Amino acid sequence: MKEPRIIVCAKQIPDPEAPFSNVTVDVEKKEVVVDAPDVISPYDENALEAAIRIKEEMGGKITVLSMGRKVSDTVLRKTIAAGADSLILLEDPLFERLQSRSVAYVLSCAVRKIGDYDLILTGRQAGDWDSGQAGLILGELLGIPSISLARSVKVEDGRVVVEKTVPVGYEVVEATLPAVVTVSNEVGELRYVARTKMLALLRRPMVIPKWGTKDLALDAEKLKKVHLVELSPPADMRRECVFIEGATPEDTAGKLASVFKELR
Amino acid sequence: MSEVLLLVEAKDGVLDNKTLELMRGGSDLARESGLDASAVVVGHETSALAESVDSYGLKKIYRLEHPLLEGFKPDAWVSALEWLCKQVSPKIIILSHSFVGKEVAPRLACRLNGELTADCIDLRIDPSDGLLIRSKPIYGGNAIAVLKCEGFPQIVTVRKNAFEPMEPVGEKSEVVEMAPGLDESMLRVRSLKTVREDVAELDKASVIIAGGRGIAEKEDFEMLKALAGAMSKTHGKVMIGCSRPVVDKCWMSSDHQVGLTGSMIAPDAYIAIGISGAIQHLVGMIRSKKIISINTDPGCNIFKVSDYGVVGDYKEILPTLVKKLEE
Numbered sequence: 001m002k003e004p005r006i007i008v009c010a011k012q013i014p015d016p017e018a019p020f021s022n023v024t025v026d027v028e029k030k031e032v033v034v035d036a037p038d039v040i041s042p043y044d045e046n047a048l049e050a051a052i053r054i055k056e057e058m059g060g061k062i063t064v065l066s067m068g069r070k071v072s073d074t075v076l077r078k079t080i081a082a083g084a085d086s087l088i089l090l091e092d093p094l095f096e097r098l099q100s101r102s103v104a105y106v107l108s109c110a111v112r113k114i115g116d117y118d119l120i121l122t123g124r125q126a127g128d129w130d131s132g133q134a135g136l137i138l139g140e141l142l143g144i145p146s147i148s149l150a151r152s153v154k155v156e157d158g159r160v161v162v163e164k165t166v167p168v169g170y171e172v173v174e175a176t177l178p179a180v181v182t183v184s185n186e187v188g189e190l191r192y193v194a195r196t197k198m199l200a201l202l203r204r205p206m207v208i209p210k211w212g213t214k215d216l217a218l219d220a221e222k223l224k225k226v227h228l229v230e231l232s233p234p235a236d237m238r239r240e241c242v243f244i245e246g247a248t249p250e251d252t253a254g255k256l257a258s259v260f261k262e263l264r
Numbered sequence: 265m266s267e268v269l270l271l272v273e274a275k276d277g278v279l280d281n282k283t284l285e286l287m288r289g290g291s292d293l294a295r296e297s298g299l300d301a302s303a304v305v306v307g308h309e310t311s312a313l314a315e316s317v318d319s320y321g322l323k324k325i326y327r328l329e330h331p332l333l334e335g336f337k338p339d340a341w342v343s344a345l346e347w348l349c350k351q352v353s354p355k356i357i358i359l360s361h362s363f364v365g366k367e368v369a370p371r372l373a374c375r376l377n378g379e380l381t382a383d384c385i386d387l388r389i390d391p392s393d394g395l396l397i398r399s400k401p402i403y404g405g406n407a408i409a410v411l412k413c414e415g416f417p418q419i420v421t422v423r424k425n426a427f428e429p430m431e432p433v434g435e436k437s438e439v440v441e442m443a444p445g446l447d448e449s450m451l452r453v454r455s456l457k458t459v460r461e462d463v464a465e466l467d468k469a470s471v472i473i474a475g476g477r478g479i480a481e482k483e484d485f486e487m488l489k490a491l492a493g494a495m496s497k498t499h500g501k502v503m504i505g506c507s508r509p510v511v512d513k514c515w516m517s518s519d520h521q522v523g524l525t526g527s528m529i530a531p532d533a534y535i536a537i538g539i540s541g542a543i544q545h546l547v548g549m550i551r552s553k554k555i556i557s558i559n560t561d562p563g564c565n566i567f568k569v570s571d572y573g574v575v576g577d578y579k580e581i582l583p584t585l586v587k588k589l590e591e
Contacts, residue, residue, distance in 0.1 A: 016404055017542040019565045023406040032407045046512070099379050099413065100370070127544075129402050130524060131382045133370040140374040145339075145452035148367050151518075161456075165518060167363050169461030175453045185525075189512040224379070229397065230410035237550050241557075241573045252574055253584035256556075259572055260589060263471075263533050263554060264498055 003060035004155050004177075006051045007114060008084065009107055009122035009134065010044035010066050012075050016127030017042075030231040038075050043123025045190035047183035050153045051121050052083040052191065058155060061085045063117075065110055067095055067103065073208050081193045081201045088114075092212035094223055102223045104137035109216040111142060119160055120180045124149055135182040145175035151186035267324075268294040269354035271345070272305045272317055273364055279316045282360040284429035287320050289387060289422055290358050291430065293396075297389045299355055302326065303437075304348060306341055308334035314439050321433040326352070327441045332451065336364055339451045342371045347444040349376055354417055356396060358387070361421040369421045379413035382421045396420060404524055404543035424528060463519045466503055466527040471495055471535070472552075474505035474522055476545070478538020478559060479578070482515040487582040488537060494589040499533070507545045523548035537578045541565030558582075 014034035022035040040048075051062045064079040067090035076087055090110055098106070111117060120139075125132035139146030151170060152163040161174045162181055213220055244259065246252035270290040273280040287303070294301035300323035305314045307329070314327045326348055332340045345368065349357065357372070359365035361383045373380035385408070386399035396418045398411045466472060473488050473495075488504055496502040505522045506515075522529060524544040534552035539545060541557075541564055549555070550569060557570040558578050567573040574581060 014403075016544060019541070020406055020543045020546070021565060021568075023403060023543070025407045032403050034403070034406075042508075042512075101374060101379055104374075125525070127404070130404070131380075132366055133373075133380060133382060136367065136370040137374045140371050146371070147453055148338075166458065168463060169459045171458045172456040173453050174456060184518070185508055185512050186514075186518050188514050189509075224414075227412045227414075228409055229412055232408050232410070234401065234405055234408055237546060237569050239555065239569055239571055241567045241570045243567075243573045243575065245575075249576060249580035250584045252576060253581045254588050256572075256574055256581065256585055257588035259556065260495065260585070261498075 003058060004054060004118040005116050006054060006060060006062045007111060007117050007120045008044070008048050008051050008062060008064045008079070009120065009138070010048060010064050010076065010079060011041045011123075011126045011128075012038050012066060012068055012071050013041045013126060013128040015039045025231055025233040027231060027233075030228050032231070038072060040075060040078060041123055041126045041128070043125060043127070043183060043185060045123075046185050046187045047121040047123050048079055048082060048084065049190045050150065050183050050187045054119075054153065054155050055083065063088060063114060065090065065107065065114075067091075067106060067110075074202060077201055077206070078193055078198065080206075081198050082190055087208050089208055089210045090212075091210050094213050094220055097226045099224045099226050100131050100133035101137055104134045104141055105222055106216065106218060107134065107138050108141040109218040110211060111138070113211070113216055118177045119155060120178070121153065122180070122182055124182045124184045132182070135180055139180040142178075142180070144178050144180060146180040146182070147173055147175060148182045149184045150181050151184055153181055153183065153187070266299050267352060267354040268297075268299050268301045268356040268358065269349070269352070270301065270303050270357075271359045271365065271368070272303050272313065273360055273362060274307075274313050279313065280360070280362075281429060282362055282424055283317070285424070285427040286358055286360055286422060287317070287322070287430035289427040291321065292427070293356060293358075293387060293389060297356075297394055300324070302354075304328060304345065306333050306344055318437045318439060319432045319434055320430050320437070321435045322437040325437045325439045327439060328444055329441055330444055330446050332446045332448070335455075337451060337453075337455065338367045338371070339453055340446055341368055342375070343446060343450050344444040345372050346375045348442065349417065351442075355394070357417050357419040359421045361423050365421045369419060373419045376417055376419070378415060378417045378419040380419045380421070381411055381413065383423050384420045385423050385426045387420060387422070401547070405547040406543050461517070461519075464503055466505055466520070466522065466529050468501060469503035469529070469531050470500035471502040471533045472505040472522065472529065472531050472549075473502065473535045473537065474507065474539060474549070475510060475537050476507040476539030477509040478540065479510065482513075484579070485515065487578065490586045491535075491582055491589075494586045507539050507542070536566050536570070537582075539566050541567075541569065
C-alpha cells in the first residue's frame with residue numbers, strides 16, 4: 001500500500017503533573033491558574049509515539065494538528081523534533097473554551113482541509129479537562145470508524161489493526177482506513193528528544209501554518225463555548241503526616257515495621 | 265419527552281454495582297424534575313439482566329435485543345441506543361463513566377445533537393429551565409467545574425461513588441422489548457479476538473503497595489513484591505499497584521495503575537513508594553484508610569496526604585522492613 005498519511009491531534013496544556021500546591025483556583029475569574037510550564041498533553045504524546053513507530057516501519061508522513069488558545073510553537077515543535085513532519089496550528093479567538101463537540105467540529109474542518117489522510121491518532125483524553133470526547137466525535141463527524149484506548153496501533157493493507165485495552169485484557173480489532181484511533185499510555189512514552197536537537201530545531205526558521213475560522217470552511221454559528229457556572233477548589237485532601245525517623249535506615253525500617261504491625 | 269434514561273451495565277453477567285448508583289442518581293433527578301426514570305438494557309438474551317433491575321421503582325425497562333448486540337461492540341451499541349433515543353426522546357440520559365460509558369456516550373451525544381459532560385460527580389436540575397447542573401473535576405481534580413449545556417437531550421457520564429447505590433423498592437417496572445434495526449454493515453470495527461489476561465483487580469485488595477516514577481529500575485519492583493509477600497501473611501490480600509509513569513515505561517500493565525485513568529480504590533492501607541503525588545494519582549487512592557509513603561523528597565505532595573511518611577531511599581528501607589515483618 002502507499003505510505004500512510006497520519007494526522008496526530010495534540011493539545012498544549014499546563015503541565016498536568018504539576019504539584020497540586022502549584023495549582024490555584026481563581027473563583028472570581030473562574031480560572032484554574034497553574035504555576036508550571038505548558039506541555040503537550042501526555043496521552044497525545046503517546047499518540048505521537050504510536051504514529052512515529054508506524055512511520056518507522058512503513059514510511060509516510062505525520063502532520064500534527066493543534067488547537068487552542070495561545071498555542072506556543074516552541075512547546076509543539078517538540079513533535080517535529082521527535083519525528084513528525086509538519087505542524088499546523090488552529091488559532092482563533094473563536095476557538096477559545098469551546099465545548100467538546102465544537103472542538104471536534106473545528107478539527108474535522110481542518111482534517112477536511114488537509115484532505116489526504118489515512119489515519120488520525122489522538123490521546124484518549126486531554127490532561128486538563130479529561131473529557132475523552134474529541135477523538136470519538138471527530139470519527140462521527142467525518143463518518144469514519146473510530147477505535148478507542150489503543151495499546152498498540154499497526155497499519156496493514158489499507159486497514160488499521162489495534163490492540164485495544166478492555167477490562168479483561170485486550171481485544172484485537174481492525175477497521176478499514178481512514179479511521180480514528182484514540183491512544184492510551186500503554187503504548188509507551190514519547191521517545192526522548194535530546195536537548196541539543198530541540199535547541200537546533202528552535203533556532204531553525206520554520207513556517208508553521210496557522211489556520212483560523214477564515215481558513216477553514218466552517219460555520220462559526222456552530223461553535224459553542226463552555227458555560228461555566230462556577231469553579232471551586234476541591235475538598236481538602238490533606239492529612240497530618242507523622243514522619244518516622246531513625247538513626248540509620250535499618251532503625252527507620254524497624255520503626256516502620258511496628259507501624260505496619262499496628263495496621264492489622 | 266418525559267424521561268430520565270439510564271444505561272444498565274453488567275459485570276460478569278450480573279448487574280454492575282455502578283448501575284445501582286446510576287439508578288439512585290437517575291431516580292433523584294427524575295423526582296426533582298417531575299420526570300420518570302427508566303432504564304435501557306442492551307444485548308442479546310438479556311431477560312435475566314432486565315429482571316435484575318425491575319424492582320427498583322423504575323417506570324420502564326427497555327430491552328434492546330439483537331444478536332449483534334452480544335458482547336460490547338461499540339458501533340452496534342451506539343446505533344441501537346441512537347435508535348431508542350430517537351423513538352422515546354429522553355430528556356436526560358445518564359451513563360456510568362465506565363469502559364462502556366466512556367466509549368458510547370460521546371458518540372451517542374454527537375448523534376443526538378447533545379453536549380456530553382463526562383465524569384460528573386454531582387448532578388442537579390436547574391428549576392428555571394430544566395437543564396442539568398453538572399459538577400465535574402478538572403485539571404485532574406485540582407478544581408471542580410460546574411457546567412450547564414443548552415438543549416435536549418441532556419447527557420452525562422457519572423463517576424463511580426457519586427451516588428449511593430439504590431435499594432430495591434418492590435415496585436415492578438414495565439419491561440418493553442424492542443428490536444432495533446441493525447445490520448452487519450453498521451459494524452465498521454471488526455473484532456478479531458479478545459485475549460484474556462490475568463488482570464489485577466485492585467479493588468479487591470486490603471493493602472496496595474504502589475511504586476512510581478521514583479522506582480529506579482524495573483527489577484526494583486521485586487522489593488515491593490517481597491514486601492507484599494511478607495504482609496500477605498498477616499494483612500489479608502496484598503496487591504502491587506503503580507502510578508502512570510510506570511505503565512508508560514511498560515514496566516507494568518495498566519490494570520495495576522491507580523488514579524484518574526486507572527483504578528480508584530479505597531484499601532485499608534496504601535503504601536506509596538517513590539510516588540511524588542501528582543493529583544491524577546491522588547484522586548485514585550485518597551479514600552484509602554491509611555496512607556504510608558516512602559520518598560526521598562521531603563517536600564513532595566504525597567506526604568501532604570499521608571498518615572505516615574519516611575524520607576529516605578526505598579532501597580535502604582525495604583529489605584530491612586521485610587526482614588522485620590517476617591520476624
